[in-house]
Amino acid sequence: MIRWHLAQWAEIRWWKRYLKKREPRTYLAWKMGYWNDFLQRIGGTPAPGARVLDAGCGPAGIFMALPGCRVDAVDPLLPDYSGMAHFQPESYPWVAFHAQELESFPISNPYDWIFCINALNHMRDIPAAVSQLHQALKPGATLVVSVDAHKYRFLRRLFRLLPGDVLHPLQEDLSGYRTLFSNAGFLEISALRYKKGRIFDYWIFRLTISAGSHSSEIN
Numbered sequence: 127m128i129r130w131h132l133a134q135w136a137e138i139r140w141w142k143r144y145l146k147k148r149e150p151r152t153y154l155a156w157k158m159g160y161w162n163d164f165l166q167r168i169g170g171t172p173a174p175g176a177r178v179l180d181a182g183c184g185p186a187g188i189f190m191a192l193p194g195c196r197v198d199a200v201d202p203l204l205p206d207y208s209g210m211a212h213f214q215p216e217s218y219p220w221v222a223f224h225a226q227e228l229e230s231f232p233i234s235n236p237y238d239w240i241f242c243i244n245a246l247n248h249m250r251d252i253p254a255a256v257s258q259l260h261q262a263l264k265p266g267a268t269l270v271v272s273v274d275a276h277k278y279r280f281l282r283r284l285f286r287l288l289p290g291d292v293l294h295p296l297q298e299d300l301s302g303y304r305t306l307f308s309n310a311g312f313l314e315i316s317a318l319r320y321k322k323g324r325i326f327d328y329w330i331f332r333l334t335i336s337a338g339s340h341s342s343e344i345n
Contacts, residue, residue: 186212189221241269253310273331304317314331
């Protein structure tokens with residue numbers, strides 16, 4: 127818990143430093159282009175009218191690029207983003223913003239698409255978050271998760287012991303993420319190595335669940 131609170135504190139400080147150097151309109155235009163390219167590269171885009179969850183949305187999440195959808199954007203740091211010129215919720219009337227953790231976000235109806243972009247390893251309770259994503263997804267629908275996956279086991283072990291990456295409480299490799307998803311009942315559609323790095327590779331998973339994998343009644 128202490129590590130998670132430290133990560134949240136570091137996260138908002140990182141965003142403030144990062145965005146301070148970027149003119150809002152220029153940054154948001156670049157971010158929109160990034161999301162459109164992202165959707166094209168993963169090979170799928172929600173249909174107009176689709177119910178979408180942007181889990182861990184940040185101040186300029188993929189919700190920006192889904193104007194034809196009905197989007198719930200969830201992030202416990204939304205109140206901290208509200209003072210930033212780069213966070214303009216009034217510009218996205220198709221989005222309902224929720225300032226809370228994914229783990230406690232109430233799910234009344236499952237979603238057609240869920241995006242959890244570079245957010246899973248920021249969650250307070252990873253197993254609870256993954257279980258919540260499972261409960262929130264319609265059978266046959268698509269969950270898109272992006273993660274930084276360790277390339278080397280010895281560095282993964284070291285980062286788990288030391289605060290080498292304070293922003294990310296979860297330190298895992300590709301195999302570990304696959305195990306996490308399969309144990310929760312997800313089926314992998316595809317896995318794309320989106321970006322190579324020296325310590326981490328950035329992977330994007332497309333996941334689904336089969337019919338009958340959870341009750342139609344969601345608490």
